[in-house]
Amino acid sequence: MPFSAQPPASGEPYVLTASLDNARHLSSLLRAVHFRDHATCFATANGLRVTVEDAKCIQANAFIQAEIFQEFAVQEEAVTFRINLSVLLDCLTIFGTSSLPGTSTALRMCYRGYGSPLMLFLEEGGVVTVCKINTEEPAELLDFDFCSTNVVNKIILQSEGLREAFSELDMTSEVLQITTSPDKPYFRLSTFGNAGSAHLDYPRDSDLMEAFHCSQTQTNRYKISLLKPSTKALALSCKVSIRTDAQGFLSLQYMIRNEDGQICFVEYYCCPDEDITEAKLHRRDS
Amino acid sequence: MRFRAKIVDLACLNHFSRVVNTIAKLAKACTLRLTAGKLYFILSDKVANGGVGMWCELCQGNFFDEFQMEGVAPEHNEIYLEVVPENLSRALKTAQSAKAVKIKLTNKHCPCLRVAVELPSLSSSSRIVTHDIPVGVIPRRLWNDFREPNVPDFDVSIYLPVLKTMKTVVERMKNLSNSVVIEANLSGEMNLKIETDLVSVTTHFKDLGNPPWASVDECQDSAQDRDLESMAEARIDIRKLQQLLAGQQVNPTKALCNIVSKRIVHFILLHEDVSLQYFIPALA
Numbered sequence: 001m002p003f004s005a006q007p008p009a010s011g012e013p014y015v016l017t018a019s020l021d022n023a024r025h026l027s028s029l030l031r032a033v034h035f036r037d038h039a040t041c042f043a044t045a046n047g048l049r050v051t052v053e054d055a056k057c058i059q060a061n062a063f064i065q066a067e068i069f070q071e072f073a074v075q076e077e078a079v080t081f082r083i084n085l086s087v088l089l090d091c092l093t094i095f096g097t098s099s100l101p102g103t104s105t106a107l108r109m110c111y112r113g114y115g116s117p118l119m120l121f122l123e124e125g126g127v128v129t130v131c132k133i134n135t136e137e138p139a140e141l142l143d144f145d146f147c148s149t150n151v152v153n154k155i156i157l158q159s160e161g162l163r164e165a166f167s168e169l170d171m172t173s174e175v176l177q178i179t180t181s182p183d184k185p186y187f188r189l190s191t192f193g194n195a196g197s198a199h200l201d202y203p204r205d206s207d208l209m210e211a212f213h214c215s216q217t218q219t220n221r222y223k224i225s226l227l228k229p230s231t232k233a234l235a236l237s238c239k240v241s242i243r244t245d246a247q248g249f250l251s252l253q254y255m256i257r258n259e260d261g262q263i264c265f266v267e268y269y270c271c272p273d274e275d276i277t278e279a280k281l282h283r284r285d286s
Numbered sequence: 287m288r289f290r291a292k293i294v295d296l297a298c299l300n301h302f303s304r305v306v307n308t309i310a311k312l313a314k315a316c317t318l319r320l321t322a323g324k325l326y327f328i329l330s331d332k333v334a335n336g337g338v339g340m341w342c343e344l345c346q347g348n349f350f351d352e353f354q355m356e357g358v359a360p361e362h363n364e365i366y367l368e369v370v371p372e373n374l375s376r377a378l379k380t381a382q383s384a385k386a387v388k389i390k391l392t393n394k395h396c397p398c399l400r401v402a403v404e405l406p407s408l409s410s411s412s413r414i415v416t417h418d419i420p421v422g423v424i425p426r427r428l429w430n431d432f433r434e435p436n437v438p439d440f441d442v443s444i445y446l447p448v449l450k451t452m453k454t455v456v457e458r459m460k461n462l463s464n465s466v467v468i469e470a471n472l473s474g475e476m477n478l479k480i481e482t483d484l485v486s487v488t489t490h491f492k493d494l495g496n497p498p499w500a501s502v503d504e505c506q507d508s509a510q511d512r513d514l515e516s517m518a519e520a521r522i523d524i525r526k527l528q529q530l531l532a533g534q535q536v537n538p539t540k541a542l543c544n545i546v547s548k549r550i551v552h553f554i555l556l557h558e559d560v561s562l563q564y565f566i567p568a569l570a
Contacts, residue, residue: 087485090461094489096454127451129489 016043016079016111019071023107023122025258026064027092030085032236032256032266033060035229039085040138044078051141052085057271058226059142060233068262079111081135083118091131095124111135144269150245153180153214155187159237159254161208165189165200166231169224173198175273176224180244181217187242191224210239220248221273230254233266248272287423289320289365289391292352299387302349303378304535305342305560310375311533312340312564317424317432320355320365323347327371328432338526339435339565348559358426365391366429368422369399377401377417385412397423435565438552440544441518443499444470446553447491449541452478453531455489460524462487465569468527469519470545472496472512480524497542518545520568530564538562 020026033039033052042049047065066072095105108121120131169176173191180187187202187209204212230252234240237254244250252268293299309316309327319326329340346353357363381387381403388402398418405413424432446452455478459466463480470476474494480487530553538555545551546568553564 084484087462090458091485091487094455094458094487095451125451126493127447127455127489127491129455129487131488132486134484 012112012116013075014073014110015075015113016109017071017073018043018048018069018107018109020069020107020109022104022259023092024097024104025068025260025262025264026107027089027097028236028258029062029064029256029264029266030089030092032233032254033062033229034085034089034232035060037084037086038082038136038139039088040080040082040141042078042080043074045072045074047072050085053142054229055226056142057223058229059144059269060229061267061269063265063267065264068258068264076113079113080138081111081114081118082138083133083135087133088118091120091129091133092122094122094129094131095127142269144249144251146243146245146249146251146269151243151251152216152246153218154211154241154243155180155209155214156211156239156241157202158208158210159234159240161202161206162240163231163234166227166234169228170195170198171224171228173224175221176227177219177221178242178244178250179217179219180214180242182214183217186212186214211241218244218248220244220250222250222270223273226270227252227268230268233268237266287358287365287391288354288356289389290352290354291346291350291389293349293387293389294351294385296383298349298351299378299381299384301560302344303375303381304537305344306371306375306378308533308535308562309340309342310371311535312529313371315368315370316340318367318369318421319432320367321357322355322363325349330431330435337565337567339563341435341563343561345559362426364429366424366432367391367397367399368424369419373417373419374399374401377403377419380405380415380417391421392418394418397421435563438544438546438550440552441512441547442470442472443497443542443544444472444474444476445494445497446541446543447476447494449531449534449538452491453528456524456528456531459487459489460528464524465521466524466527467519467521468543468545468551469517470494470543471517472514475517477517518547520545520548520551522551522566522568526566530566534562536560536562 030050033050036052036054040051050062051059053059103124105122105124110119117132117134122129170191170193172193177190185201186204189200191198233254236256238257239255241253250270254266256264256266293302313329317328319328323346325344325346327342331338357365384403385406386404390400392398392400399421401417403415407413459480462485463482467479474492474496476491476494478489534555536555536557538557540556543551543553548568550568551566555562
């Protein structure tokens with residue numbers, strides 16, 4: 001039972017208010033992290049972060065900076081709540097997802113604080129929709145402790161370079177193996193499926209390669225089922241930064257430009273697949 | 287009992303196809319009633335099936351170039367057939383570019399509607415695709431089951447908003463809830479509301495206008511001295527409403543609904559030569 005069932009005392013001030021001329025700027029980013037039903041929202045003066053996790057192995061974050069909103073006010077240092085993301089998305093797109101020129105859904109979002117529902121006011125063409133979405137106790141989030149000082153290898157690619165590769169990933173392979181190296185093959189994606197192995201190499205001097213900083217050779221495997229949801233973000237993005245730290249944790253940072261040319265980010269963190277030990281790896285490859 | 291009809295005009299044919307497609311979306315099986323001047327598609331579902339009702343009326347003269355009908359008897363010059371509209375819709379799918387379509391009631395092995403589609407051809411011999419659609423002939427003693435439903439003694443009658451907008455809203459709401467409350471008043475306001483454990487959503491439409499029902503019409507009784515602001519509401523199965531909005535292809539020039547509080551919602555979609563009435567009973 002969602003604990004926000006008790007109505008808040010009326011007249012209580014909002015701890016979070018935000019308004020947006022085009023609700024699609026928010027809904028399209030949220031759709032890019034929508035691979036589980038629940039999300040944790042975290043608002044500070046800088047903006048809104050929406051986090052979705054699965055299997056304690058993958059975490060997706062959508063960042064919507066305060067500047068994207070026409071109004072964004074937070075009365076506390078940080079406001080956190082958990083919400084059903086599927087419901088939130090259905091509400092945000094109540095007037096549809098398609099973009100007809102000249103029509104956009106205006107949004108106002110309010111939250112009175114712990115235990116209260118999230119209120120949405122949407123308007124398009126004189127029709128108004130009011131939504132009251134119950135919020136839940138925020139769950140503790142994974143801390144991937146992924147900081148830039150621990151990053152070993154970093155590659156920035158134009159997204160189109162990765163889109164095709166990801167859309168055609170051999171899903172019969174349990175893992176995606178990513179090799180980054182200062183020498184050949186520089187950047188390699190490999191799958192090991194029923195029909196054999198596939199390797200995809202990106203040369204270092206490719207037009208798609210915007211930056212290439214690799215200090216040592218790293219080969220890590222990630223569960224394909226965990227990475228697959230990130231293709232939603234990839235599809236929207238213009239650039240992607242692929243980083244790995246010393247323990248093999250992967251960060252995929254997608255730069256997404258909305259219709260108004262504003263830049264937002266969606267980030268996926270993924271644990272390396274630990275079932276496969278180094279020894280096994282060598283045996284299978286040799 | 288005889289029936290044969292022919293459509294030559296492509297615009298008429300496409301229009302007729304759209305009507306049949308709409309019916310196919312709304313009813314698995316229905317009754318086709320033929321009279322000298324009109325065609326009717328009728329659905330009167332039993333309460334066990336949700337109790338949805340449909341009444342669709344077409345003037346044959348606006349669709350058919352030839353229309354010959356001889357009923358079961360001179361004094362009962364009508365034919366009632368049980369048809370699966372999906373079959374009719376599929377037969378007409380091949381007719382999108384047809385030169386002519388003939389529809390005929392036949393009785394070779396069993397009663398059938400024969401839809402013969404004449405397709406354009408480059409050579410002198412024409413290509414004809416024939417569909418035989420089995421139908422059931424409904425005996426006269428059952429005709430009374432298919433009488434035109436009365437316009438209910440409604441509390442509020444209101445024009446519907448742009449159907450496309452309403453369709454999108456209802457589709458989203460359908461993801462969230464199984465039922466929707468539709469409420470309206472005599473000041474041109476209509477709301478769609480859902481409420482579940484997780485979420486409550488209300489969409490407010492305004493300035494819709496209330497149709498002027500002639501005062502001689504007795505069905506206006508309960509609407510007459512009603513407070514303009516007060517809402518009449520009914521909770522209905524959201525899938526039934528969504529089916530109507532998603533299935534309709536008649537592009538009505540007028541669309542309205544009549545609400546009988548807590549009893550039934552009566553939708554009327556009007557096009558020049560087609561009228562579609564759809565009844566969705568309120569849930570308990």
